[in-house]
Amino acid sequence: MTAATVLWVVVLALLLPILQTRSLREPLRSGARLLAEQPRRLPAPDVLLGRLAVVLVPSAALLALAVVPVGFAGAAWLSTSADLVWFNAAEVLLWVAWWCAGWSPNSVLPLVGAYRFLAQGLSYELPLMFSLITVGVAAGSLRVSDVLLAQQGVWFVVVMPVAAAVFMCAAAAFASWGPFAGPMGRDLGGGVLAETTGPARLALSAGRALFLGVAAAMTATLFLGGPAGPVASGWWWLLLKTVLVTAVMVALARRLPVLPPDRTVDVAWVVVLPLTIVQALVVSVLVLRGVL
Amino acid sequence: MDLIASTANRLRGWALGRPRVAVLASPERTSTGWRVEAAAASRGWPRAGSPADADVLVVVGDHATDLARACGLWWHHMTAPRSRVDISGEADHESGIDELLDAALVRLRDRDTQRAAATRTGEAAELLEQRRTPHGSADDQHGGHDVGGHDMGGHAGHDMGSVAGLSMASTGQDRDGLALDVLVHRWGPFLPGWPAGLVVRTTLSGDVVTSAVVEQGPSRPETFPRPVAVAHALVTVLDLAGWTEAAKVLSHVPLARLDAIAPTGAEQRWLSRVRRSRTLRWALRDVAVVDDQDAADRVAQWCEELLTGAKGGTGQVGWTVHPAADLVPLVVVGTELARARIAVASLALSPGRPGGTGSGAEPHAHHQHHHTDHGGAS
Numbered sequence: 001m002t003a004a005t006v007l008w009v010v011v012l013a014l015l016l017p018i019l020q021t022r023s024l025r026e027p028l029r030s031g032a033r034l035l036a037e038q039p040r041r042l043p044a045p046d047v048l049l050g051r052l053a054v055v056l057v058p059s060a061a062l063l064a065l066a067v068v069p070v071g072f073a074g075a076a077w078l079s080t081s082a083d084l085v086w087f088n089a090a091e092v093l094l095w096v097a098w099w100c101a102g103w104s105p106n107s108v109l110p111l112v113g114a115y116r117f118l119a120q121g122l123s124y125e126l127p128l129m130f131s132l133i134t135v136g137v138a139a140g141s142l143r144v145s146d147v148l149l150a151q152q153g154v155w156f157v158v159v160m161p162v163a164a165a166v167f168m169c170a171a172a173a174f175a176s177w178g179p180f181a182g183p184m185g186r187d188l189g190g191g192v193l194a195e196t197t198g199p200a201r202l203a204l205s206a207g208r209a210l211f212l213g214v215a216a217a218m219t220a221t222l223f224l225g226g227p228a229g230p231v232a233s234g235w236w237w238l239l240l241k242t243v244l245v246t247a248v249m250v251a252l253a254r255r256l257p258v259l260p261p262d263r264t265v266d267v268a269w270v271v272v273l274p275l276t277i278v279q280a281l282v283v284s285v286l287v288l289r290g291v292l
Numbered sequence: 293m294d295l296i297a298s299t300a301n302r303l304r305g306w307a308l309g310r311p312r313v314a315v316l317a318s319p320e321r322t323s324t325g326w327r328v329e330a331a332a333a334s335r336g337w338p339r340a341g342s343p344a345d346a347d348v349l350v351v352v353g354d355h356a357t358d359l360a361r362a363c364g365l366w367w368h369h370m371t372a373p374r375s376r377v378d379i380s381g382e383a384d385h386e387s388g389i390d391e392l393l394d395a396a397l398v399r400l401r402d403r404d405t406q407r408a409a410a411t412r413t414g415e416a417a418e419l420l421e422q423r424r425t426p427h428g429s430a431d432d433q434h435g436g437h438d439v440g441g442h443d444m445g446g447h448a449g450h451d452m453g454s455v456a457g458l459s460m461a462s463t464g465q466d467r468d469g470l471a472l473d474v475l476v477h478r479w480g481p482f483l484p485g486w487p488a489g490l491v492v493r494t495t496l497s498g499d500v501v502t503s504a505v506v507e508q509g510p511s512r513p514e515t516f517p518r519p520v521a522v523a524h525a526l527v528t529v530l531d532l533a534g535w536t537e538a539a540k541v542l543s544h545v546p547l548a549r550l551d552a553i554a555p556t557g558a559e560q561r562w563l564s565r566v567r568r569s570r571t572l573r574w575a576l577r578d579v580a581v582v583d584d585q586d587a588a589d590r591v592a593q594w595c596e597e598l599l600t601g602a603k604g605g606t607g608q609v610g611w612t613v614h615p616a617a618d619l620v621p622l623v624v625v626g627t628e629l630a631r632a633r634i635a636v637a638s639l640a641l642s643p644g645r646p647g648g649t650g651s652g653a654e655p656h657a658h659h660q661h662h663h664t665d666h667g668g669a670s
Contacts, residue, residue, distance in 0.1 A: 033311075189345070
């Protein structure tokens with residue numbers, strides 16, 4: 001891990017909370033408050049799975065970050081032959097993590113929050129996979145570096161707007177945030193997080209914020225050309241685009257209530273999933289005809 | 293060393309500078325509760341969603357024994373650092389409330405007090421000991437006011453063994469005929485976005501409510517002019533529906549209406565935005581259908597009323613911010629939990645009887661069990 005990556009971790013973890021609270025100080029203060037707070041344990045908790053969740057959420061975010069090209073030289077910390085699948089796998093770890101976090105306190109509300117997350121997962125996971133596949137098809141590769149090369153002419157958001165929109169929504173959904181915050185909803189007193197206090201809560205919340213930041217950076221990479229810019233390409237362009245993506249997410253979230261997971265599932269399967277398949281088809285045809 | 297210690301202390305003080313606050317107001321002191329919430333909000337103190345989330349507990353009103361016990365449980369579930377304020381007399385006026393909140397913050401930041409409280413071990417063990425009782429009585433021991441809610445099992449006659457003195461969740465058939473864990477959860481009497489004093493015992497299979505019994509209604513809920521009660525119901529529904537921004541912007545409309553202050557420009561913009569929102573309409577559709585109106589219809593109507601209605605407290609006096617208790621089981625059974633909470637909130641507006649007795653149900657008056665016919669399943 002380089003200094004660049006460490007800086008990016010800090011920036012990405014704070015970006016969304018800062019934009020959301022419109023304050024530089026308050027996100028840090030909430031974090032500090034949680035550090036000063038006593039941990040809490042209800043009778044007969046599942047300690048092992050609870051700790052697993054606390055480790056897993058931030059780790060999954062870091063694993064996802066590994067394939068985002070955030071180095072000063074524009075290279076990712078890790079380059080595999082299947083970066084897109086890697087990112088997907090890191091995100092799938094959240095299924096386990098949120099479920100464990102909801103299960104472990106031995107309490108009804110977090111457990112219901114965990115159920116809700118699984119229901120939500122049924123909605124977003126397949127559309128997310130199809131949007132990643134579409135990117136892979138257009139680039140002819142699952143490597144992030146190839147995806148960036150393929151966008152030298154035109155950004156992917158132009159050719160595949162549906163995939164880009166679905167990716168952003170799915171990011172909010174796997175982090176259980178904004179209009180997809182049902183699993184951690186106020187109607188459940190915080191749902192998955194309802195019984196967790198202190199450093200454990202800090203790890204879960206910070207990991208979630210970091211994953212949202214990473215997903216915003218990944219959106220900028222896969223659909224907005226990443227570090228490429230009209231003049232003087234470099235990491236600052238990626239940062240700028242990431243901030244813009246996050247700002248759009250925050251602005252949209254302000255205007256929407258939480259989408260009930262059990263109703264969202266209808267829309268996801270009847271409307272969104274077919275749309276992503278059509279999007280993949282259109283892009284495939286464009287690739288076959290040599291347009292892309 | 294002194295430097296390090298004082299720096300650490302200052303850091304701690306800074307970290308606790310915006311504590312999360314929970315206000316538990318008894319039904320007859322609802323408006324005082326709102327004033328405390330408004331005072332806390334103006335300091336930038338966020339509202340806590342659960343006892344685990346709360347740092348400062350404000351108890352408003354001279355509680356009857358059972359409500360006092362519920363407040364005790366909230367307090368018990370809060371972790372250090374924590375601080376409690378009791379407003380029982382007439383500390384209504386702004387300055388009195390501010391002084392009390394200041395004092396709460398000082399106690400919250402006092403290291404020695406908090407350390408003593410935090411090292412007071414055995415509280416959890418005590419609770420566990422209370423529960424280590426023969427099956428069936430676990431609920432009674434627990435007092436039925438568990439807001440944090442880890443009240444699993446205790447279902448009729450199925451002995452599934454026990455872990456750490458708690459009975460295991462038994463299984464029952466869900467709406468698709470699958471054997472699923474049956475969870476018992478009590479809502480109330482205090483919970484953010486919940487009508488204070490109302491206690492509903494629900495049985496859940498997964499996250500679907502299979503039966504609901506109103507165990508206790510509010511005794512003498514405060515009554516308000518209609519616009520005030522309407523504004524409060526609207527904010528509550530928006531908050532539970534997860535529209536945080538709208539709820540935040542509109543949150544002081546009820547109090548403003550009580551003081552006969554007209555909505556500001558921003559509030560009016562948000563009211564019409566909420567009224568027009570298709571997403572909200574879609575999310576609330578078919579929730580709590582009463583008299584051919586669902587929650588979405590009621591929300592739109594409330595926005596309309598607030599936008600066009602009287603400037604202040606000129607409306608008819610005598611509305612409570614509580615639902616008619618006999619409606620609650622009817623709209624809750626067969627729905628998913630989130631929708632059940634919203635259903636109750638969307639009905640939390642009913643004409644109170646003169647003299648303020650309101651719509652309160654007598655304890656244990658309503659026992660309704662519904663196991664099938666889940667109308668709102670899609």
